[in-house]
Amino acid sequence: MSRSTRRIPLVNLSHYRSGSPEERARFVRVFGEALKEFGFVSVEGHGIDDGLIRRTYADVEAFFRLPEQVKQRYHVPEFGGQRAYTPFGKEHAKNRTVGDLKEFWHVGRDLPEGHPRRPDTAAYNVWPEEVPSFRPNTLALFNALDEAAALMLQAVAEYFGIERNTFSDMAQDGTSVLRVIHYPPLKEKFIPGAVRAAEHEDINLITLLCEGTASGLELLTRDGEWIPVDTLRGQIVVDSGDMLSRVTNGVIPATTHRVVNPPSAAEDNTRYSMPFFVHPYPECVLQPLPGTVTPEKPGQPPITADAFLKQRLREIGLIK
Numbered sequence: 001m002s003r004s005t006r007r008i009p010l011v012n013l014s015h016y017r018s019g020s021p022e023e024r025a026r027f028v029r030v031f032g033e034a035l036k037e038f039g040f041v042s043v044e045g046h047g048i049d050d051g052l053i054r055r056t057y058a059d060v061e062a063f064f065r066l067p068e069q070v071k072q073r074y075h076v077p078e079f080g081g082q083r084a085y086t087p088f089g090k091e092h093a094k095n096r097t098v099g100d101l102k103e104f105w106h107v108g109r110d111l112p113e114g115h116p117r118r119p120d121t122a123a124y125n126v127w128p129e130e131v132p133s134f135r136p137n138t139l140a141l142f143n144a145l146d147e148a149a150a151l152m153l154q155a156v157a158e159y160f161g162i163e164r165n166t167f168s169d170m171a172q173d174g175t176s177v178l179r180v181i182h183y184p185p186l187k188e189k190f191i192p193g194a195v196r197a198a199e200h201e202d203i204n205l206i207t208l209l210c211e212g213t214a215s216g217l218e219l220l221t222r223d224g225e226w227i228p229v230d231t232l233r234g235q236i237v238v239d240s241g242d243m244l245s246r247v248t249n250g251v252i253p254a255t256t257h258r259v260v261n262p263p264s265a266a267e268d269n270t271r272y273s274m275p276f277f278v279h280p281y282p283e284c285v286l287q288p289l290p291g292t293v294t295p296e297k298p299g300q301p302p303i304t305a306d307a308f309l310k311q312r313l314r315e316i317g318l319i320k
Contacts, residue, residue, distance in 0.1 A: 006227045008219075009034040010235070013148060014045035016155055031152070032159030032252075039255025040219050040229060040239045043152070043208075048144045050234065053210050053274075056141050056180070059134040060272055063105065064182035066130055071103070079123035080313055082177065083108050088184070089191055093198035094315045101189065101196045101261070104181040107138045109146075109173070117173040117281045142178045145208050145236075145276040149176075152206060152238060153278070160248070160289065167244075170280040171205060175309070177279070183216075183271040186261055196271070197259035202241035203312045204277045209237040214271040220256040229257070231273070243280065243308065249292035249299045282306035 011030050015023035034041035063071070074085035081091065083106050089099030110125055111118040127135045153167035160166075183196045196216060209217075211231040218226045219239070231237050245254040262268040280286070286308055288299030 006221075006225070008038045008040045008042055008229060008237075010042045010044065012045035013043050013047065013151060017045075017047070017151060028155050028158045031155050035156070035238075035240045035244075035252045038219065038221065039253060040237060040257075042230075042232075043148075043236045043238055044234055046148050046236050048141070048148060048210070048236065052137065052141055052144065055133070056137045056274065057213065057272055059131050059137050060105075060180040060182070060274070062131045063128050063134060063180075064103065064272075066128070070130065074105075074126060074128060076123070076126065080310075082106055082175075082313075083123040084126045088189060089194070090317065092317050093200040094312070096198050098194045098198075099191055099317075100198055101186065101191060101194050102181050102183045102259075104179050107142055107178040107180075109142070109176055111173060115173070117283075138178060138180070141210075141274070142176075142276070145178065145210075146176060146278075148236070149206060149208055149276065149278045152208075156206075156244070156252070160251075160291070162289065162291070166289075167205065167247075170247075170284050170305075171278050172281065174281045174284070175279040175305070176204075176277060178274065178276050181271075181273045181275070183214075183259065183273075185268045185270055187265070187268055195258065195261050199256050199258040200316075201245075201254035201256055202239060202277065203243065203309060204241040204279045205244045206278050207239050207241060208276040208278070209239070210274045210276075211235060211237075212271060212273040214267075214269055216259045216262070216271060217273075218258055218260055220258075222253075226258075241277075242312070243286055243305065246286045246300055246303075246308075247289060249288035249297060251292050279309065280305040282309075 016027040076084050088103040092099045150168040154164045157166040217229040240252050242254045284305040285302050287302040293299050
């Protein structure tokens with residue numbers, strides 16, 4: 001199949017949420033097989049309000065249009081990129097030293113002090129006072145994506161024939177983050193040898209990606225072909241990360257993907273995107289499901305989600 005026609009499968013989350021037994025079973029099968037084959041799947045009927053996505057994008061654009069010195073006030077280095085603003089070119093892909101051509105903001109889960117799953121050194125959300133609606137809109141989007149993600153993780157568990165809440169319980173009160181990203185036109189900012197987002201795998205369990213404002217996302221298939229991933233209005237693109245790969249012992253691999261630079265000056269436009277990274281709670285132990293372990297494939301040793309996350313954040317340059 002050619003590069004231009006090969007596409008990831010499309011499923012409807014409402015079939016799983018409230019469909020017939022046949023619709024639910026089909027969702028579980030197609031969703032699971034898509035992650036297994038591509039590591040990516042498109043989801044419609046997800047229940048995220050289109051108006052909320054539009055309003056949040058308007059806020060994101062308003063923030064990133066602020067002067068550089070204003071944005072820098074919201075960069076908190078001790079947060080390790082887990083909250084607030086991360087400047088242009090700061091993050092790089094694993095095993096690369098050149099920064100990506102992007103800047104972003106992280107909104108995380110705020111657990112109250114004394115909550116048993118609140119890390120001792122938790123970063124906390126800060127908010128750009130210049131864009132008053134940024135806080136309510138991004139928090140509403142965070143919560144809506146969090147709810148949809150729990151359903152999808154339940155479907156993955158059903159695909160494996162295990163307790164339905166296995167993966168969604170891992171993400172309960174987890175350190176998930178909503179990342180809002182600005183990719184400026186290359187004519188405005190460019191780092192030699194850099195791309196908008198160099199090839200990488202996500203760290204977390206799954207990622208939910210609201211439709212981007214421009215094309216450029218590509219995935220690497222299991223047979224080594226780069227294919228475009230369309231993030232269409234009304235759809236969310238879901239991909240599997242390193243943590244899900246670890247607990248499924250590679251049955252669902254983490255898929256390499258990237259955001260390529262615009263192919264021509266005519267297409268050198270601003271791009272915004274809003275991925276939601278679904279993370280387990282910090283002390284959650286990542287270890288292979290018993291049914292996935294074989295003598296030939298014993299799996300990797302157990303590690304907590306917090307230790308794994310910090311290891312990866314060091315690898316991508318966000319913490320020392």
